[in-house]
Amino acid sequence: MYFHEGEFGLPGLLLMELESWRxxxxxxxxxxxxxxxxxxxxxxxFLAEPVVEALVQVRAAQSECTGDEESRNHLRRFLSVVLDKRDxxxxxxxxxxxxxxxxxxxAPLPDFEAEIGTRIAFxxxxxxxxxxxxxxxxxxxxPCMRPSRDAVEKRLRHGLRVATEMDAFHSKPITxxxxxxxxxxxxxxxVLEGAPPGMATRLDQTILPVYIIHDEYLFIRVLQSFESIFEHxxxxxxxxxxxxxxxxxxEALLLLSSIARVLSLGLPLFSLLATMQRESFEFFRKFTEGASAIQSVNYKTFEALCGTPAPARVESAAFQSVPEVRGRVLxxxxTVRGAADALIASTPHDPEAEARLTRAMAHIEAVHQRWKRTHYRLAVRMIGSVSGTGYTAGTPYLRSVIDNRLFRRAEETTY
Ligand code: HEM
Structure with missing residues (x-):
């Protein structure tokens, strides 16, 4: 099946579909x-006003909507995503x-790990x-600003490297x-036709670009993949x-080593995203103002679980952009740091455990530093010195956060 049925969704057709569904x-x-x-x-x-209105009416009449609770909740979530700009x-x-x-x-942790890996692969x-x-x-x-064949080949190389490593489903191996x-x-x-149950629908409903520039597809999928990593x-x-x-x-050491492994596995996603055309990004990001990964709850939750962020960071845009995580920090x-210190203090005669825990945290720190430096370099290449869509100064902000440390103790005075 090469073509998706009816790829063009004319507003009139959609309005008829909505009316008939109602x-x-x-x-x-x-x-x-x-x-x-x-x-x-x-x-x-750029949604046409009559379509927005029709969707608002669907939402207003949700009490008349029938079906099981999960389907109705899903429809509610879908409409809040689609109508976000209007709301x-x-x-x-x-x-x-x-x-x-x-x-x-x-799911429980082992199934969760498989679900996340499979999700990223797909x-x-x-x-x-x-x-x-x-x-x-x-x-x-x-259809706008299609990339060159060379760029497509590069995307395939970088993308397949991550996807095949992450794929816990392995229904059909990619040669x-x-x-x-x-x-x-x-x-x-x-491979996509053999996806696990429900995956095709999740994939279909989660590409909702702000405009019609080709590279936004890749951008959204890479952000979603990193988010899945942070969630894990x-x-x-x-x-x-x-x-x-x-x-x-x-068991704790195994989990800490998984953190470093999963974070490392995701790093080539930056090489994949680096193939995005700068001019394309510059164009569609005009319409993404207000959406920035500085608002990532998963990223900041992970950070706050590792160690206690410095008061200056908690007061900065970094945590002001994620009020619920900030509330938990305050x-x-x-934290991992606090729990590891408490364990070490309670077993003072086990220098080996102490050394292994310290090494495990240092390893995560090193990979996280690589993550931040790679992200910074990519941002410099894509936006240079313009400000961020999350209302920071942009790359100077990213430069400044590289010095932060994940496993900071609550009582430390720096970082
Ligand atoms: C074209 C590529 C990218 C550019 C130009 C870029 C740019 C930026 C900028 C300027 C900020 C500062 C906040 C703001 O004002 O928006 C930021 C923050 C951030 N970005 Fe990116 N970014 C890119 C890709 C990514 C990707 C793929 C991820 C993965 C999810 C990501 C994750 C983050 C995170 C977690 C922060 C918050 C860092 C912190 O507060 O310490 N970025 N990015």
Whole structure:
């Protein structure tokens, strides 16, 4: 199946679909694909007023909507993401549609790790299928500023490296070498068609670009992949604290080493994103003002679980942009650093455990430093000296946060 059925979503067609759905409004049968298609044909920033109005009416009449609770909640979440610009709630979470990407309930840790890995792999497979499909002329969505063949080849190389490492599902292995773009495309479509249950819908509903420039597809998928990584890191750090408090040092060390591994595995995503065309980014970011990863709850939760952020950082845009995490920090959070110190203090005659815990934290710190430096270099390349969409000075802000340390003790006076 090379072409998506009806790639162009004309507003008139969508309005008819919505009207017909409203005759018997079953949540599960809401015309999600029609809405998504239409958004991708104009960009979320440019939705026609009658469409916005029709969606507002759907939301206002939600009490008449029938179906099970999960389907009705899903429709509510979907509409709040789609109507964010109209509601004045547009931000990083709605831009990246994070609430629609996560499965409804979090699984226990080993399944969670598999879910996150699989999710990232499919986010990237999907992005790469779009790249190949557009280059071969099978995709008409987001048609502006298509990249060169060279850029597509590079994206495939970097993207497949991360996706195949992360893929815990492995339904159909991706072969490293293929004869050309067509064969790679066929292979990606094959893999996507064998996705785990529910994945195709999650993928479909989470590309809601602000405009119709090709590279925004890649940008959104990379942000979603990193977010999934941060979500996992926060979960691993919480679990490590529990294990340290239970004096289960070996288990805690395993979790800490997983943090460093998962963070490292994600680093090549920056190389993938570095293939984005600067002019394309410059164009569509005019419409992403107000959405910045500085608002990432997962990133800041992970940071605050590692150690206590310095008061100056808690008062800065870094934590002011995530009020719920800031509230938890001010209310005093247990951290990996605090739990490790307490464990070491309670077992003063175990220098080996102390050394191993210190090494594990230093390893995470080193990978996190690499993450921040790579991010900084990418930002300099993409935006130079202009300000950030999260209202900081931009790259000078990013330069200044490199010196921060993750595993800071609450009583330390610096960083
Ligand atoms: C074109 C690529 C990118 C550029 C130009 C860029 C630029 C920036 C800028 C200027 C900031 C400062 C806040 C602001 O005013 O917006 C920022 C913060 C941040 N960005 Fe990016 N970014 C890029 C890609 C990414 C990616 C792919 C991620 C992964 C999710 C990411 C994660 C973050 C995080 C977590 C922060 C907050 C850092 C902190 O507060 O310490 N960025 N970025």
């Amino acid at each position: 005759m018997s409004p079953l949540a599960r049968e809401f015309p999600y694909s029609g809405v998504v298609r239409y958004i991708r044909s104009v960009g979320k920033h 004045g709630t547009y931000d990083y979470a709605t831009y990246t549609a994070l609430g629609l990407l996560r499965p409804p309930a979090a 986010l990237i497979y999907d992005a790469l299928a779009f790249e190949c499909g557009a280059a071969l002329g099978y995709r008409s969505q987001l 490293p070498r293929v004869s050309g773009l067509q064969e790679r495309f066929d292979q990606l479509i094959d 890191l926060a979960r691993l750090a919480s679990e490590a604290i529990v294990r340290l408090e239970a004096r289960e040092t070996e 209310g005093s959070m247990t």
